[in-house]
């Protein structure tokens with residue numbers, strides 16, 4: 041079963057093999073206990089199936105759902121699944137197969153023969169033809185394409201023509217088969233210096249020879265297809281050095297081998313990395329009896345979503361082609377019709393499809409993405425899966441299905457992917473700007489949102505431009521999986537051809553990219569690198585703008601405005617609040633509050649940020665970085681004076697200038713919080729960040745301070761550090777210069793006193809950064825308490841406050857029990873904790889991050905998503921040790937990770953009181969926190985039920 045597919049990268053192969061080994065071990069264990077050989081083939085057909093929808097890990101998504109649809113009585117052509125365990129075996133055993141596999145596949149074919157009444161390879165009667173289909177757990181665009189009509193050769197094609205009395209159809213199938221098999225299994229593909237797919241080039245040439253013009257494939261006669269078959273075979277022989285395989289079993293094994301081989305092709309690897317799919321999962325292979333959409337005008341093929349996956353509307357949505365096999369619908373060769381058009385073309389089948397739609401939604405309780413074929417008026421279901429959707433559609437689906445009583449509100453919460461939620465907050469085009477702008481083309485609204493960028497016509501150039509920091513719009517005639525990198529890099533995607541189920545639309549929906557596809561009024565010229573619309577010509581690097589919600593393309597750059605959710609929540613805009621999107625969003629957030637155990641706070645430094653975060657539902661501030669306040673206006677001068685001061689007296693003088701600024705800032709923040717807690721971190725960064733580092737700024741400062749410039753440059757030189765991140769920073773500063781902590785504490789408490797006097801409730805939480813020794817904290821805490829007492833006495837008011845610390849160096853985590861004696865709360869500073877635990881500078885990892893991800897060292901960027909095994913373990917230790925001394929010590933996290941859904945889940949499990957993240961991530965964190973809680977109680981319920989059942993059994 042050798043295949044011509046590209047060999048896997050050695051690195052990826054190795055890791056897959058390792059994981060595969062353990063899976064094989066489990067398989068072996070199963071074998072020894074049962075005494076029988078492992079079941080590698082699962083059949084379905086005629087209402088019965090070995091597997092079901094829950095077995096996606098073993099059967100892949102497609103196979104599991106084909107079994108499930110069969111079981112609920114839907115019309116599914118018979119077939120079988122070769123399990124993912126075979127894929128695992130394949131990579132673990134030098135690309136060979138288990139010895140028992142062939143016999144099991146033969147039994148699988150025999151079962152299909154029995155149900156269908158045809159024989160595989162029959163050269164007398166109607167031959168059983170099969171589709172060979174890949175089947176990962178989740179559909180993966182990088183995987184091998186499907187091979188249809190397998191089992192045809194020179195003899196069986198004649199038998200098929202005779203049995204159906206339809207020569208055109210039989211030879212159409214054969215022509216398609218050689219083309220698909222030649223391409224995906226034998227690797228007869230476009231070389232870099234060819235413009236067209238080789239098989240397509242043969243067809244084009246023939247059409248011109250025979251007809252002198254372009255005709256559609258479905259108009260090709262039997263004779264035409266015979267001639268093409270012969271030319272295709274010559275092409276295969278020329279390219280591969282071998283004749284086209286005639287033996288159906290050789291064809292079948294070749295196709296199955298190509299599916300397994302494609303699991304490790306570059307495209308699949310890129311896709312898995314982007315979506316975090318482990319290489320060890322493997323793919324299944326589905327072999328299914330063919331049904332034919334190309335027998336004539338009473339047949340056809342289509343794809344549909346049970347509801348609109350772009351905007352969520354409750355209507356059947358999809359595409360359909362009469363007299364066509366499935367690949368025609370998505371290939372972009374013929375432009376498909378809207379699926380609603382089927383009502384007229386094939387009314388009975390359409391009615392049947394609408395019935396199936398209702399059954400599927402009721403059964404799966406989710407929107408389905410289906411593929412189907414109609415053969416001579418009869419509908420067959422070929423695939424169903426939960427439909428991919430934009431965030432906007434997810435929100436509407438969930439809200440509607442709760443109203444329809446199809447799902448509970450908890451399920452509705454789970455149905456909104458947390459990592460997609462920010463799509464809803466993404467900007468739309470400014471209405472006034474859009475009115476003024478010229479619409480140069482209209483296409484299909486395939487990925488909602490607004491995007492404006494410089495156009496690039498090829499993926500590599502788009503990636504290069506994006507890496508330079510440009511906003512990029514990828515423009516293609518149509519996209520293919522090779523464009524994936526470019527699509528990831530781009531703000532938006534625009535295609536001239538292709539419908540709502542084209543590759544561009546599919547991928548855009550999944551990635552949440554803005555996309556307009558099938559904008560046929562634009563002409564994309566790859567050679568000249570231009571996009572033409574009417575008489576306007578746009579060169580690469582020129583701006584275009586696309587509105588993926590409306591499907592419009594504008595010339596030039598367009599300004600955007602915030603989404604209705606933002607304007608509704610933050611600006612209280614009534615019109616926005618009336619929109620369905622806004623109301624569904626608010627409803628979702630209410631459900632989140634009902635479910636959650638983990639609170640969400642925000643990282644905010646200004647009253648404005650606080651206001652926004654509170655509007656998004658933040659319960660307080662988890663981190664205020666006081667140093668940001670030192671850069672505003674001329675405050676930096678006072679700060680520099682303070683740093684450069686040679687004596688304590690000079691330093692105090694400079695600090696005194698800063699005090700009123702800080703007090704005012706804190707007052708503003710407390711006021712905006714309206715009594716919600718505010719964690720304020722004392723000065724943290726290395727001092728060099730504040731220093732005048734250029735000659736010019738030094739001269740400037742010297743003049744202001746009235747000292748010679750040499751004095752300044754000398755002091756700057758003195759303060760220079762080799763490794764400032766590990767230098768004189770954090771609480772170390774305030775240990776050397778306690779007056780800094782004193783001033784900051786005074787500013788905080790005086791602002792608190794001010795609030796109390798004005799009747800504004802306050803809850804300050806003073807946080808000491810970078811503590812690794814209990815004694816460090818003790819010294820700081822003493823200062824803070826003393827200043828608090830002084831302020832209270834001085835102002836004659838009472839207020840409550842807490843003092844705690846960040847846990848952000850490993851020593852702090854490891855000695856958390858000692859530290860806890862002096863702390864009322866811990867807040868995990870996971871940015872620094874990650875830097876210090878991994879020994880990696882966040883700012884310098886750019887040069888090796890991608891090779892670390894490619895080699896599967898970092899599953900994700902550890903600064904974006906918490907390294908739960910390493911850094912997480914330090915957190916666990918700190919939590920346990922902290923609680924051993926103070927059982928109810930308040931615990932939170934304030935690193936960037938607080939807005940990352942996976943990290944939020946981890947914090948939930950750790951039992952933290954809150955996560956804190958930037959204001960616009962607050963909804964994401966709330967959703968992730970609610971989902972963690974719901975998932976936990978869903979997991980706990982069956983266990984409880986089991987226990988109860990056991991108890992009941994014991995009583996008996």
Ligand code: ADP
Nearest residue numbers: 171173186328329330331341366367411422423
């Ligand atoms: P993908 O995962 O790329 O969607 P599929 O295996 O679903 O690939 O196959 C693609 C298309 O091939 C299907 O939508 C369908 O139109 C056609 N097809 C697959 N299996 C069969 C079959 N048994 N009979 C007829 N057409 C089929």
Ligand code: MG
Nearest residue numbers: 179411422423
């Ligand atoms: Mg499919």
Ligand code: MG
Nearest residue numbers: 809848869872
């Ligand atoms: Mg820090």
